[in-house]
Amino acid sequence: MTRCDWAEDTDDLMTHYHDYEWGVATFDERETFELMTLEMMQAGLSWQTVLRKREHFKQVFDNFDINKVAAYDDTKIDALMNDAGIIRNRRKILATIHNAQLLVKWHADGKTMNAYLWDYVDGQSIVNKYAAMSDLPGKTALSEKISKALKKLGFQFMGPTIVQSWLEALGILDDHLASCTVNHMSE
Template sequence: MDQATLAAAPDFWPNRSPELRQYYASEWGVASHDDRYLFELLVLEIMAAGLSWQLALRKRAGINAAFADMDVDRIAAFGTADVERLLQDERIMRNRRKVTAVITNAQATQRLIAEWGSLDAYVWHFTGGCQQVGHWQDYHDLPRRSALAETVSRDLKQRGFTFVGPVLIHNYLQGAGVIDNRVDTSG
C-alpha cells in the first residue's frame, strides 16, 4: 500500500503508530530467509497474541534481550529458573503460557532444523520457495487466516510447537513475507 492509500485509510493497522508504519514499510511482507529473524517473528507473534502488534514492537528490544537475542539453542536450554526469571521481566509479556511456548518452540525448532537444515527451508517449503502475493481492493477484505496457515499450523503442532494457531501463523507468514497481502488501489 502506498503512502497516499495509507493516508486515506486512517484506521488501517499501520497507521496506529510510528512503530507500525515503520514495520509495515520495511519488514511486513518482505521475504525473509534468515533463521534468527524467522524465529524472532514467531516469538513476537506469540508475545503479541491477544494484545497488540504495536506493543510487541515497542517491547521488541527487551523481548530479544530477555530471550538470549533469539538464540534458539540457548532458549531451548532454558529451565524452570529461567521461566520464573522471565515472568518477573517487565521487558516482555509476563504470561507463563507465552514464555513456556517460546521455550518449547525453541526446542521444536532445534528438531526441525536437524531435519530440514534450517528454519528457512522448512517455512518456505510449503510454497515451493515462492512468495504468495494477494491483491485486495480494500484493506477490510484482508484475510485473517488462510488454507496455507492452517496447513502450517497443523504441521507445527504435530512437530511439538505450541501457541501456533492458524490466525497467529497467518500473521507470522505475512510478517516473514511468505504471504504478501497488499491492498491494490490502482483500480
C-alpha cells in the same frame, strides 16, 4: 506515500515495521524464530504492544538465539515472568522455549523452519492485492494447513491465526493493500 490502513496515522514503530519488514521475504532462521515468538506473544493483544516491547524481548531472549532459548531453565523462566518489559504469559514463554528445543533438533537433522515454511509456497511469496483491510483474512487454507502440520510436529501456540500473521511477517504472504505504495514484492 499511501500505506495499508493499519500503518497510516500511527506511531513510528508501526510505520517502520510496515514499510521495511511486513511482507518482506525473510530467509534468516534467527529472524524466523524471532517473528514466530513475537506473533505468539501478540495473540490476544495488539501488534503495536508487541513492537513497543520488541527491543526488550530481544535483550531478555538473547536476541532470539535458538540454542540459548532452548536451554532456558526454571530460574530463567522465573526471571522472564517477573520482567514487566515483556508480555508475561507463562504459556507463551514455555511454548517459546519448547519450540526452540524442537528447532534445535531440526537443526541437528539439517532442517530449518525457514526452509520448511517456504517449501509450502515453492520458494515464492504469494502476493495478494486486497482492496480493503476488511478483506484481509484472519486465516487462510494455507495457514490452517501449516498450523495443523506444525502442531502434529509438536510445535505449540501455532494456531492458524498466529500462523497467518507469521506468514505475513515473513513475507511468505504479501498482503499489502492494492492501494499501498509500499509493496515490496512487486518492486
